[in-house]
Each structure stands twice: as structure tokens, then as C-alpha cells.
Amino acid sequence: MSSDVRFTDFKSDKQPTWCPGCGDFGTMNGMMKALAETGNDPDNTFVVAGIGCSGKIGTYMHSYALHGVHGRALPVGQGVKMSRPDIEVMVAGGDGDGYSIGAGHFVHAVRRNVDMTYVVMDNRIYGLTKGQASPTSRSDFETSTTPEGTKQPPVNPLALALASGASFIAQSFASDALRHQEIVQKAIEHDGFGFVNVFSPCVTFNDVDTYDYFRDSLVDLDEEGHDPSDYEAAKEVILDGEKEYQGVMYQDENSVPYNEKHGVTEDMSEIPEGAPEDAMDLVREFY
Amino acid sequence: MAEDLNWAIGGEAGDGIDSTGKIFAQALSRAGRHVFTSKDFASRIRGGYTAYKIRTSVDRVQSVVDRLDILVALTQRTIDENLDELHDGSAIIYDGERSWEAEIPDEMTAVDVPLKSLAEDAGGAIMRNIVALGAACEITGFDVEYLDESLEKRFGGKGSKIVENNKEAARLGQEYVQENYDLDHLGYSLETTDEDYVLLNGNEAIGMGAIAAGCRFYAGYPITPATSIMEYLTGRIEDYGGHVVQAEDELSAINMALGGARAGARAMTATSGAGIDLMTETFGLVATSETPLVITDVQRSGPSTGMPTKQEQGDLNMALYGGHGEVPRFVVTPTSIDECFWKTVEAFNLAEKYQTPVFLVSDLAMSVTEQTFRPEAFDMDEVEIDRGKLVDQDEVDEWLDEQGRFRAHADTDDGVSPRAIPGTIDGAHMSTGLEHDELGRRTEDQDTRVQQVDKRYRKVETAEEQEEWEYREFGNADADNLVISWGSNEGALIEALDYLEEDDIDVRVISVPYIFPRPDLSEEMEAADDVIVVEANATGQFADLLEHDALTRVKRINKYTGVRFKADELAEEIADQLSAEVPA
Numbered sequence: 001m002s003s004d005v006r007f008t009d010f011k012s013d014k015q016p017t018w019c020p021g022c023g024d025f026g027t028m029n030g031m032m033k034a035l036a037e038t039g040n041d042p043d044n045t046f047v048v049a050g051i052g053c054s055g056k057i058g059t060y061m062h063s064y065a066l067h068g069v070h071g072r073a074l075p076v077g078q079g080v081k082m083s084r085p086d087i088e089v090m091v092a093g094g095d096g097d098g099y100s101i102g103a104g105h106f107v108h109a110v111r112r113n114v115d116m117t118y119v120v121m122d123n124r125i126y127g128l129t130k131g132q133a134s135p136t137s138r139s140d141f142e143t144s145t146t147p148e149g150t151k152q153p154p155v156n157p158l159a160l161a162l163a164s165g166a167s168f169i170a171q172s173f174a175s176d177a178l179r180h181q182e183i184v185q186k187a188i189e190h191d192g193f194g195f196v197n198v199f200s201p202c203v204t205f206n207d208v209d210t211y212d213y214f215r216d217s218l219v220d221l222d223e224e225g226h227d228p229s230d231y232e233a234a235k236e237v238i239l240d241g242e243k244e245y246q247g248v249m250y251q252d253e254n255s256v257p258y259n260e261k262h263g264v265t266e267d268m269s270e271i272p273e274g275a276p277e278d279a280m281d282l283v284r285e286f287y
Numbered sequence: 288m289a290e291d292l293n294w295a296i297g298g299e300a301g302d303g304i305d306s307t308g309k310i311f312a313q314a315l316s317r318a319g320r321h322v323f324t325s326k327d328f329a330s331r332i333r334g335g336y337t338a339y340k341i342r343t344s345v346d347r348v349q350s351v352v353d354r355l356d357i358l359v360a361l362t363q364r365t366i367d368e369n370l371d372e373l374h375d376g377s378a379i380i381y382d383g384e385r386s387w388e389a390e391i392p393d394e395m396t397a398v399d400v401p402l403k404s405l406a407e408d409a410g411g412a413i414m415r416n417i418v419a420l421g422a423a424c425e426i427t428g429f430d431v432e433y434l435d436e437s438l439e440k441r442f443g444g445k446g447s448k449i450v451e452n453n454k455e456a457a458r459l460g461q462e463y464v465q466e467n468y469d470l471d472h473l474g475y476s477l478e479t480t481d482e483d484y485v486l487l488n489g490n491e492a493i494g495m496g497a498i499a500a501g502c503r504f505y506a507g508y509p510i511t512p513a514t515s516i517m518e519y520l521t522g523r524i525e526d527y528g529g530h531v532v533q534a535e536d537e538l539s540a541i542n543m544a545l546g547g548a549r550a551g552a553r554a555m556t557a558t559s560g561a562g563i564d565l566m567t568e569t570f571g572l573v574a575t576s577e578t579p580l581v582i583t584d585v586q587r588s589g590p591s592t593g594m595p596t597k598q599e600q601g602d603l604n605m606a607l608y609g610g611h612g613e614v615p616r617f618v619v620t621p622t623s624i625d626e627c628f629w630k631t632v633e634a635f636n637l638a639e640k641y642q643t644p645v646f647l648v649s650d651l652a653m654s655v656t657e658q659t660f661r662p663e664a665f666d667m668d669e670v671e672i673d674r675g676k677l678v679d680q681d682e683v684d685e686w687l688d689e690q691g692r693f694r695a696h697a698d699t700d701d702g703v704s705p706r707a708i709p710g711t712i713d714g715a716h717m718s719t720g721l722e723h724d725e726l727g728r729r730t731e732d733q734d735t736r737v738q739q740v741d742k743r744y745r746k747v748e749t750a751e752e753q754e755e756w757e758y759r760e761f762g763n764a765d766a767d768n769l770v771i772s773w774g775s776n777e778g779a780l781i782e783a784l785d786y787l788e789e790d791d792i793d794v795r796v797i798s799v800p801y802i803f804p805r806p807d808l809s810e811e812m813e814a815a816d817d818v819i820v821v822e823a824n825a826t827g828q829f830a831d832l833l834e835h836d837a838l839t840r841v842k843r844i845n846k847y848t849g850v851r852f853k854a855d856e857l858a859e860e861i862a863d864q865l866s867a868e869v870p871a
Contacts, residue, residue: 287486
């Protein structure tokens with residue numbers, strides 16, 4: 001990796017088509033800065049994008065990337081990292097992608113603790129399909145498909161991660177650029193699955209979870225003197241039904257990532273030109 | 288062909304039927320005899336009837352037949368289930384001290400052996416099946432010492448005491464029959480040879496083929512009858528720097544494998560039809576992102592949960608047409624267990640050369656059958672690896688546009704684009720399930736759309752020209768009667784030829800290992816008076832294709848009982864069809 005990588009190197013020449021003011025601009029900028037700041041290079045980085053407004057990120061960033069099937073970004077990212085431990089893997093998607101259609105994968109990706117970063121651009125709405133309820137929408141949030149609200153409690157993704165045995169749980173706000181970048185950076189540097197839920201407001205379809213709302217209500221854990229290595233304290237802020245927080249809620253300092261646990265260290269793209277030298281041993285096993 | 292012996296052990300699931308059968312099969316193999324095994328089983332861990340059947344001869348055997356000579360019956364149901372296959376000369380070994388009253392037809396030889404008591408004498412009731420193996424050795428005139436090596440292989444890990452006890456148990460069974468019965472080996476004398484055969488099933492052959500071909504990443508979700516591919520790779524692929532991951536579902540499995548392939552690894556997933564249903568979601572992405580991926584479908588009886596432990600070749604249309612939209616894919620269908628190995632190797636080459644998903648379609652019958660081969664049948668020196676247009680660092684520049692961007696979906700003459708994998712400097716690019724331009728960026732431009740669709744299909748045209756899509760042929764090439772089959776029916780057809788020859792029926796057999804692209808059989812079909820297509824499904828999915836290809840009508844033999852074709856039964860059906868009218 002070259003030392004002179006700038007964050008703009010992670011920018012493609014495609015102009016984003018996100019609505020002006022969309023939180024995803026800030027979310028993406030922070031991700032690119034964090035990648036550059038942690039010494040990564042577009043040619044050694046793999047970005048997996050989900051489907052939804054957030055999924056467009058693969059087009060706007062420059063790196064090796066796959067923009068895949070709705071909800072399946074995490075499995076792709078894990079496959080990349082297991083085959084190529086030398087590659088930096090970042091998965092990005094939205095709340096619908098990650099906590100609805102992909103919720104099953106989220107739980108298991110968290111459990112596996114593969115050394116990668118998962119950034120969820122959480123706007124609490126389905127934006128690309130023009131405003132339907134998302135799994136993180138408030139129960140009384142009225143949308144075209146839920147005219148009287150969802151009447152269901154929103155998913156608490158942080159609690160879901162905690163219950164699944166997460167080693168790193170964080171939350172940031174797209175508009176608080178420096179804090180957001182810093183938090184994503186910590187997720188990248190974490191030895192294991194670095195999960196960041198990013199409040200990334202939708203200015204077109206969500207008039208409740210707005211920039212103003214988050215600015216006024218977010219409590220920064222750093223200012224609260226929160227110790228992310230303290231599991232009990234993490235549980236408290238994650239399950240706090242009253243306040244919303246930004247910062248690193250939990251980090252297991254003894255986290256051992258998947259590849260290390262399983263001894264998966266090889267660059268699997270390199271193979272011999274024929275069968276492996278001792279491959280006849282495989283045949284002899286069947287005597 | 289030399290005389291064959293058909294032997295089976297049956298009981299309840301959980302009785303150790305499989306491992307006992309495998310021990311006997313290995314002993315026969317070690318004695319230089321050919322072996323072809325089959326299993327009757329239910330997808331239950333305990334309870335229900337299960338049997339392990341062995342056909343053995345000094346000549347090659349590659350099918351089951353409708354005849355059972357020696358049966359070790361641990362339950363009455365085992366006898367009842369096999370009454371059709373048992374004959375007057377059959378011998379049934381059972382334990383008369385057990386609570387059930389064996390009802391054995393008078394014409395058959397009932398051999399009552401106190402399996403449990405003798406096993407206890409040898410050190411434990413658990414070895415009663417081994418006592419039965421000893422008894423079977425005596426009845427068939429097969430030296431009990433041949434069991435020793437396979438007992439060592441099976442129990443060696445549990446210590447020498449266990450091995451010795453088992454050897455003793457086998458001898459007690461053998462001696463009991465010798466002392467209490469005057470059977471004179473029922474006229475059998477199992478000849479042995481100096482051949483050193485290996486004994487393996489189709490799923491093991493696929494797993495071994497994958498490692499040989501350089502597959503290093505496997506993601507899968509357990510499903511009968513594909514799981515044993517995953518189990519084979521686990522514990523072996525690591526020795527070659529690879530890894531097996533058990534995903535949370537098939538949606539995840541194929542996406543993990545896709546990730547591995549995007550990262551540059553030769554990657555595979557394997558499942559059965561119900562899993563292919565889920566994987567179909569991602570199939571179009573694999574194809575449009577032009578990712579080399581091998582997807583193995585070990586078919587079982589469908590639809591839905593169907594008959595999970597039964598044979599069927601019902602997934603052909605799904606492999607050919609599954610998924611929305613139009614994308615190319617290759618469909619390769621190995622026709623025998625050794626071919627499972629070679630077609631797996633080929634599948635990986637096709638996938639990388641044409642950056643296209645390859646369906647490797649096997650079936651339950653091949654997955655559970657263990658068959659003997661000379662080790663040279665898997666000559667690793669013959670394995671060739673072709674990674675296609677995977678670009679080296681010094682080739683990247685050739686494929687950059689004027690602004691230095693890598694053209695991952697470049698519109699080339701042969702349709703195949705250069706492939707850069709992560710870590711290759713200046714190769715960074717995005718791929719997507721959206722329609723895209725040469726750079727992998729989303730587009731809805733009409734010309735670009737047409738360019739990319741055409742380019743993807745041009746890869747198939749290139750492959751059709753460059754690869755040999757040959758069929759396999761048996762019987763008399765000049766015969767007027769043509770029988771065509773795909774997948775695992777080949778062995779039964781080859782043996783059916785012997786039965787047909789006895790009735791002076793001349794047949795040419797064509798066995799097809801490629802369904803897409805596939806060999807053009809119109810001339811062969813035109814030249815024949817009668818064309819019969821054999822497949823283990825109800826509707827004749829391959830027959831439909833062939834009728835379409837050759838603009839003609841064919842006769843069909845379809846079996847969808849859940850049981851594989853048997854050579855003798857198939858010969859009868861072919862004879863019947865030859866005298867039947869061609870459908871209108």
C-alpha cells in the first residue's frame with residue numbers, strides 16, 4: 001500500500017445522484033477518509049454495496065467493488081475476506097438491506113467476527129422505492145404502506161448485534177463529519193467485525209428523523225465518559241429506550257477475528273498450474 | 288462377464304448399516320474385486336428401514352440389478368422390503384435370539400446366527416454387525432482375513448483393542464456358520480485379484496476434483512445429498528491453504544462463494560434442488576458480474592421437500608433456465624463417479640475461461656454409490672488448470688481506458704473480458720447486477736445494453752467453438768436403435784447392453800455429459816430407426832430438448848419412483864420401447 005493515498009483516491013468520477021442534502025454524502029465521505037487514514041489503497045480495498053439508496057455507494061467510490069443482491073452484501077464481504085485476508089473489506093448498505101431482507105445474515109456475520117467493517121446508512125425509511133416503512137421506522141411513522149404507522153417496535157440493530165455476540169458496536173451521525181470518520185476508523189482498526197450504524201437522514205421521505213432531530217437529541221458517549229470495554233455499560237446505553245447515542249458503545253479488546261481463529265491466512269487466489277504436488281495422496285486415501 | 292454377487296445388510300437407521308456395509312465393500316476392494324454399492328435409506332437418524340447393498344465381481348460393475356443373493360437382515364422389514372429382489376437361492380443371515388420372529392420364505396436358505404451373543408463373546412454387543420460380516424464371508428467363501436484391513440481402517444483410531452475385538456467378532460461369525468451349517472459356500476467362491484482399487488463415491492470424487500482443480504474456498508449449507516461434498520473438503524482443503532465455511536443458508540452460501548471468486552479464489556458451493564431454489568436469487572448476479580463460479584447441484588427427488596433421500600434427475604430445466612432475465616450459464620452433467628472428478632476439474636476451467644457460472648449437476652445415486660476404480664482413473668498429472676484472462680500486474684495497462692480506468696467488462700472479439708483481482712494495481716473496478724458499461728458502471732443506454740448482452744452470449748459462442756462438447760458412446764455404433772441418456776444412468780445402460788445382446792438386440796448408447804452447450808445429436812438421431820431417451824424424471828426434460836434440437840419425436844423411458852435405473856430392468860424397458868409406436 002502506498003503511503004501517499006488521499007481520500008479522494010477512493011472517489012470515482014461518477015457524480016452521486018443522491019438527493020441534495022442526503023445523509024449518504026457525509027457517510028461516504030467519512031468512510032473514504034477513514035479508509036485513507038488507516039493506510040488503505042483502492043487497489044487493496046474491496047467494497048461491497050447492498051441495494052437501496054445506500055447501495056449506490058459502490059458506484060461513487062473507487063476500489064474493487066461488488067454491488068450485489070438486496071440483503072446479501074455481508075456474505076459477499078465475508079467470502080472476500082476469507083479468501084483474501086490481505087484485502088481490506090468494507091460492506092455498506094441501508095437499514096432495509098441490513099435489518100430487513102438481510103437480517104439473518106447480519107446476525108451470523110456478527111457471530112463470525114470476520115475482520116471487516118460494516119457501515120449501515122440508517123435513515124429509517126425506504127428511500128429508493130419512495131418512502132415505505134423500514135425496520136428501524138418508528139411504530140407511529142406514517143408511510144404509503146403503513147398509513148397508520150407500522151404498529152411494530154423498530155428493530156434495535158445495536159441490541160441485535162449485542163445479542164449476537166458482537167465484538168464492536170458503534171453508532172455515528174453523518175453530519176458530525178469528524179466524529180463519524182473517527183468512529184468508522186476505529187471500526188476499521190478493530191480486530192474483527194466492526195459494526196457502525198450511521199444516522200444518515202433522508203431529506204425527502206423522512207420528516208421525523210431529521211438532521212435537526214439528531215443534532216438536538218444525540219448524546220456523545222465520549223462526553224459521557226463511556227468505557228466501550230465495559231460490557232455492562234455498553235448494554236445499558238444500547239438498551240436505553242430514551243436517549244440515542246453516538247460513539248463506540250462496545251469493543252471487545254480480546255476479539256479474535258474469524259480468519260485467525262480458523263487459521264485462514266493464505267491468499268487463495270494463488271494456486272499451482274496443475275493439481276497440487278502431493279494430490280495423489282488424496283486418491284490413495286481411498287484404498 | 289464374470290459371476291457377480293449381490294449382498295446387502297439392512298436394518299433400522301442408527302444400526303450402523305452404512306459403516307458395516309462400507310467395511311465389507313472395502314474388504315472386497317482390497318481383495319482386488321470390483322464393487323458397486325447402493326443405499327436404501329430414509330432421512331431419519333434413527334428408525335425407518337435402511338440398507339447398504341453391494342454388487343461385486345472381478346469384472347467392472349457399474350449398476351445395481353434386481354437380484355439379491357445374500358442378505359443380512361437385522362429386522363423383518365429388511366426381508367419384506369427386498370422380497371422382490373430375493374430369489375430361491377438367496378441366503379438370509381439373521382439373529383434368531385432377537386425378539387422378532389424371522390419369516391423367511393421356505394425356498395431360501397435361512398442362516399440363524401446369534402449375532403449379539405457372539406459379539407458379546409468378542410467384547411461387546413455393538414459388534415454384532417461385524418459377526419454378521421464374518422458369517423457372510425463363510426457363506427460366500429470369502430477369506431475372513433480380508434476384513435482385517437478394513438477393520439483397521441475403520442477402527443484404528445479407537446485403539447488396537449477395539450480393532451482386535453472386531454477381528455475376533457468376524458471370526459466368531461465365520462466359525463459359527465462353518466460349524467453349524469453345511470452350506471458348502473452355497474456354490475460361491477469369491478475370486479480375488481492383485482488389483483489395488485480405490486473405492487469412492489461421486490461426492491468424494493467432486494470434492495477431490497475441486498481440490499485438484501485449485502478450488503480453495505467452499506461455502507455451503509447442509510442438505511441431503513450434497514453435504515458429503517462439504518464434509519469431504521472439511522479437514523482436507525485446509526492442507527492446500529483453503530477453507531470451508533458453513534453459511535447460515537444457501538442465500539449466504541452462494542454469496543460467500545461469489546465473494547471468494549471476486550477476490551480471485553477458485554470457489555464453489557454445492558447443494559441440492561431446494562438449495563438451488565434459493566441460490567437462483569444470486570445466479571443472475573454471478574452471470575452479469577461475469578464471475579467464475581461452480582455451483583454443484585446433487586439432485587434429489589422434488590418438488591419442494593419431495594423425497595429427500597431418493598433419486599431423481601428433475602432439475603435440468605432449473606439449471607438451464609432458472610432465474611429471471613437472460614444470462615448464459617454452462618450446464619455440465621457427469622455421467623459416472625470417475626467423471627464426477629474430471630467434470631469438476633473442467634467446470635472450474637470453464638468458469639474461469641469464460642467468466643461464467645457453471646452448474647455441475649450430479650444426483651443422489653452417484654452421491655451415495657461407492658465404486659472401485661484403478662487409482663490411475665484419477666491421474667493428477669492429467670489435471671490441467673486454465674485461468675483464462677486473469678491479468679498479471681504487467682498486463683493491466685493494456686486494459687485501461689484513456690482515463691486510466693480498468694475495463695472489466697471490455698467488449699472483446701471473443702466476448703471474454705480481462706479479469707483483475709483485488710491487489711492488482713490499477714485494476715480496481717466495480718461489478719454489479721445492474722446493467723453496466725465496460726467499466727462496470729450502471730447504464731441504461733440502449734447501445735451499451737445491447738453490447739453487454741451480446742458480449743455475454745458471445746462467450747458461449749466462443750466456448751462452443753473452442754471446447755470439445757463430446758458425448759460418450761457405448762454399444763454398437765452402427766446399430767439402428769439409439770438410446771440417449773444424461774447423467775448417472777450411463778452405468779446401468781452399459782450393463783443393459785449385455786442383457787440386450789443376449790436377446791440379439793443391437794443398441795447404440797450415447798451418454799451426454801454436457802447439456803449447455805451440448806453436442807448436436809441431430810445426425811445421430813436422424814440415422815437411427817428408433818431413438819429412446821432415458822432419464823430419471825417424469826416429464827422427459829432432456830428428451831424435450833433433443834426433440835427441439837432435431838425437430839423430431841423420440842421415445843422416452845422415464846422413471847420417477849425415487850429409485851435409480853437398474854441394468855436388467857432398463858434392458859427390458861428398452862426392448863419394450865423398441866416394439867412400441869413412436870409418439871405422435
